[in-house]
Amino acid sequence: MKNLKFAVFGTGFWSFYQLSGWQELKGVEPIALYNRTRSRAEEIARTFNVPHVYDDPEELLQKHAAELAFIDIITDVDTHALFTQKAVEYGLPVICQKPMAPTLETARQMVAACKNAGVKFYIHENFRWQAPIRKVKSILKSGVLGKVFRARVTFISAFPVFQNQPFLAELEEFILTDIGSHILDICRFLFGEAQSLYCQINRVNPSIKGEDVANVLLRMQNGISCFAEMSYASILEKEAFPQTLVQVEGELGSLVLSHDFQIKVTTRQGTTAYSAEPKMYSWVDPAYAVVHSSIVDCNRNILEDLRDNTTAETTGEDNFETVRLVHAAYESARQNKVINF
Ligand code: 89Y
Structure with a gap:
């Protein structure tokens, strides 16, 4: 089975746990990280052996979109819509941390944009x-x-x-x-x-x-x-x-x-x-034990859907x-x- 390669957008507090969660699962591999502050992305890249680091999201996508199976957005809520839109432009399935968006209207647009483009959209809702x-x-x-x-x-x-x-x-x-x-x-x-x-x-x-x-x-x-x-x-x-x-x-x-x-x-x-x-x-x-542990189960459920179209629980549409x-x-x-x- 070929590894699903993915990129992470945002390497703040939650990224360490999200990437650790992915590491527990087989067949999935982070290959590129984007973060506004490059040094923080480099630190996380070293911890998880991720080969590519960017402080420009567009550059990451231009160089790697063709080999990516999805992107995982772990930024603060204000940039969720922007990066989801980028995923839509490149036709890439996208996972976004909760809360989906700062306003209901923005959330509605994100769900609609992904649906219209036929792009799979998930919210990492782990509780x-x-x-x-x-x-x-x-x-x-x-x-x-x-x-x-x-x-x-x-x-x-x-x-x-x-x-x-x-x-x-x-x-x-x-x-x-x-x-x-x-x-x-x-x-x-x-x-x-x-x-x-x-x-x-x-x-x-x-x-x-x-x-x-x-x-x-x-x-x-x-x-x-x-x-x-x-x-x-x-x-x-x-x-x-x-x-x-x-x-x-x-x-x-x-x-x-x-x-x-x-x-x-x-x-x-x-x-x-x-x-x-x-x-x-x-x-x-x-x-944070009970929360961190649930990251693995949430990611597994999304991964199954990415691979086998099983219908994840925490889709954008459901989370809306x-x-x-x-x-x-x-x-x-x-x-x-x-x-x-
Ligand atoms: O951001 C929150 C979350 O998702 O779980 C607990 C938390 O870290 C603080 O309320």
């Missing part, structure tokens, strides 16, 4: 690929809880996230785009599409620009009432970062995903406990529905109104 979230999904699918009527998806933390990713402090729209993109995607993944939502936001930390607390109450099309709560301002006895905690109530029982990947399912017959630990690769930063929820949440918070879809 739904986390081991405990997959386990919750399989328990829900088993039907043991009966008809689900209520859920709570929680990401509450005081982790100093701005140390590793300082640009997050500069975002006018912070937690809903950064974490809401993941959490609302998990809500869709577990409980289906939303029919309406209502959102309230707060900014607690005075040294950042955007909101760091968000509460989103969704009514799903199947009637489930789903509360998604997020915070980077909550100092709790047990810091959970970067874990998502989940509680689900159904007519026959309940499920709780609590700290350290422990899941308990309770029915009238009693409680069953499961553990859903992430796979600990050698390169995983323990502070998550982007829609994020921006509807801002709209709801601005207007203090329920948004119906």
Whole structure:
């Protein structure tokens, strides 16, 4: 089987983990890196043995497009549309980090541009690929809880996230785009599409620009009432970062995903406990373990689609529905109104 060669655009904080994730998979090979600051790209190229480095994206594409199977965009959100457009011009499948775009309209244009050009478009949305979230999904699918009527998806933390990713402090729209993109995607993944939502936001930390607390109450099309709560301002006895905690109530029982990947399912017959630990690769930063580990599973799913047209879960078209929820949440918070879809 021939290796699929790819180029990476952007060699910031996440690129080390994204490239480490690719290294766990067979048949895929990074051959060129682009970064605005060349020295940083050279550093990453040395770490991963990538032969070509550029600080001009056009030059990279002119020299290598013919041998590339896809490009992987790991830049900040502001350049996602630009580089996706470049991929479209060169007819190359493209993977883009979340959040897809800074506005809903830009996201819509990106999805349409790829569709019209027949270019495969994926979003690297990895939270739904986390081991405990997959386990919750399989328990829900088993039907043991009966008809689900209520859920709570929680990401509450005081982790100093701005140390590793300082640009997050500069975002006018912070937690809903950064974490809401993941959490609302998990809500869709577990409980289906939303029919309406209502959102309230707060900014607690005075040294950042955007909101760091968000509460989103969704009514799903199947009637489930789903509360998604997020915070980077909550100092709790047990810091959970970067874990998502989940509680689900159904007519026959309940499920709780609590700290350290422990899941308990309770029915009238009693409680069953499961553990859903992430796979600990050698390169995983323990502070981000469950997230880093899920990069491999997300990449594998996309790779299968690139090779065999299997339909990846996190296509641009699918993720557009998550982007829609994020921006509807801002709209709801601005207007203090329920948004119906
Ligand atoms: O950027 C975010 C992400 O995608 O996962 C956690 C994070 O690094 C900080 O909120």
